């Protein structure tokens with residue numbers, strides 16, 4: 001698992017260089033190691049190399065891994081959250097939920113958090129390119145629903161998240177990262193709220209995202225290598241983790 005430490009060092013060097021190009025402090029950018037599908041040993045190798053924040057996209061897979069890692073590991077939920085998984089997600093104690101992608105989901109999350117006495121930190125996912133296949137608010141819809149979102153007393157809305165269209169060249173993502181930052185700036189001014197966090201950039205384009213203001217980058221393959229197809233689950237567990 002030494003290669004994980006080596007790859008992490010490369011990612012750190014690239015993050016540092018990108019921050020320097022943008023005249024930003026590298027300390028203001030949080031690296032989320034996207035560990036979905038990878039076994040706990042791989043996460044442990046990353047943890048031992050100093051990486052504390054892990055991103056999982058399936059609630060059940062995360063809940064199986066969390067007790068297997070030392071308590072200093074911190075967890076983000078990065079993927080689409082189904083309404084029927086909110087309760088489990090809140091119970092798992094994710095530090096940040098990146099993918100609140102509709103007012104309906106936000107309301108349900110707020111309602112359950114009220115029951116459990118939590119104040120979850122969340123990001124609003126924006127479908128900047130308007131792709132039919134992707135989850136997320138369109139920029140127009142988000143502006144129209146922002147007032148209602150901000151009225152949800154339990155949700156701590158920290159900022160925005162996006163997944164740009166897949167592109168072979170990192171530069172192709174730049175306009176979408178710029179659009180997310182500009183939308184954030186506009187929402188802050190219009191609604192008089194701080195939205196300090198921008199989750200954007202994955203293995204192929206995180207350096208560009210940092211240049212455009214990302215405060216969280218979600219990097220999987222560049223740290224852990226190629227993903228296996230399926231969710232990780234404990235040996236002998238017949239349950240399907242296709243949530």
Ligand SMILES: *Cc1c(COP(=O)(O)O)cnc(C)c1O
Nearest residue numbers: 034057078202203218219220221
């Ligand atoms: C899987 C995933 C990533 C990581 O993708 P890589 O290309 O492996 O870095 C980032 N964000 C989300 C939402 C993901 O589902």
